[in-house]
Amino acid sequence: MRISELSERSGIAVATIKYYLREGLLPPGERTGPNQARYGDEHLRRLRLIRALIEVGGLPVATVGDVLEAVDTPDLPMFNLLGVVQGSLTAPAPSASDAEWERAHETVRAEMDRRSWSMTPAAPAIEALTAVLVRAAQLGYPDWGESALPAYFDGARIVAETDVATALAAGERDAIVDVVVVHTVLGDTALAAIRRIAQAQVSLETLAMGTEPST
């Protein structure tokens, strides 16, 4: 297809596609004339992925380049690929004393150890979680992490199993990364909303009825 059709089918402006070509985010098409090239379905798929990373993931263009490089590395094991994508979507840590940080990190490590989960593939997310625990302590809730983590890990595991199954069902490498990015960002928002819905339901059961929440 010509660049105009690529633009129409991807929903991305021609000028933007040309920018992505210049930046190397999109591989060149097959040259068919001095100012013409032909593009295939792989270009459409790549554009859709770029759009997901930038529009939904909010990634800067440079980071998009890193992620795409990982996508293009055939030897990179799949879970490392998912890790690269996920790592690029996790926020940096706030400032805190070493002692505060160590205490929070120990709480997270203890929960991971209790379940025999591997620390390495999830390093950026572990850092983000530790940052939240530090922030909670700074706001006056130093024990919140220890009391909340068991249930949070149980609930998140159930969600993650459906996430990974959905991502793997997509089958083809680009589509898997696409699904992971879209689902990570959309999934966060959905999970936050559903958590509020569930809190309202549990509150209703506990407070309005005067009984313990049903499990």
Add this chain to the structure above:
Amino acid sequence: MRISELSERSGIAVATIKYYLREGLLPPGERTGPNQARYGDEHLRRLRLIRALIEVGGLPVATVGDVLEAVDTPDLPMFNLLGVVQGSLTAPAPSASDAEWERAHETVRAEMDRRSWSMTPAAPAIEALTAVLVRAAQLGYPDWGESALPAYFDGARIVAETDVATALAAGERDAIVDVVVVHTVLGDTALAAIRRIAQAQVSLETLAMGTEPST
């Protein structure tokens, strides 16, 4: 205590406290002179709540006023109070056709009905969830909601039970709202991070080992 001590204990600048007094977010202290007033623990608690709503919840001052009005309404049932606080933290919906919106809303309603959950106390969060499903459909994943919601609801329920138990354990009304606000925002970030940790673990089990994830 004098306003200088109130400032020191709450971590909020005197000028900011005076602003909150002018805006009616903070009730006046007991007048002890032409330019002096005395404040009590209830003022400290109220300042802490305001700080949580603004700093952690990111609420604009006008919304903080609405939430505090609900806090000050003694007849308002607790779960409505939690609902007001939660509603103020949920994002608005994107633009979509009526058909797109109705389809997404039906998916959410079906899941709620399947569990006999009440739609009313969670109306803002249901709207937010519906918006995510609309967005997913627009990005090319029209069936994602239907396939993901069962696990998301199961996982969120487990998390919500610990959230509500923690909030109720705080005991006193201001503290409960404080806990709900802080935990809603921090909890979202924590849950998102833990979901990534769990995805990495499930991916590791599924892909690196070549076996089904253990439940």
